[in-house]
Amino acid sequence: MQKIHFATNTINAVYQMTAQACFSFALRLSLFLDELEQYDQMSKAMRREDRLKGI
Helix, strand or coil: CHHHHHHHHHHHHHHHHHHHHHHHHHHHHHHHHHHHHHHHHHHHHHHHHHHHHCC
16 A cells, blocks of 8 residues: 555656656746747848838
8 A cells, every 4th residue: 555655646647757857848838929029020020120211
C-alpha cells in the first residue's frame, strides 16, 4: 500500500512540474508573439513612411 501511495505522489509531482513548465512556456511564447507583432507593426509603419517620402 505504501508503494502505491509513493507512486501516486511521484506521478502527481511529475504532473505538476510538467504543467508548470508548459504554463511557463506558453507565457513566454505569448510574450514573444506580442513582441513580434509589435515589431511587425513598427516595420509596416516605417515602410509606409518611406513610401510617402518617395524613398
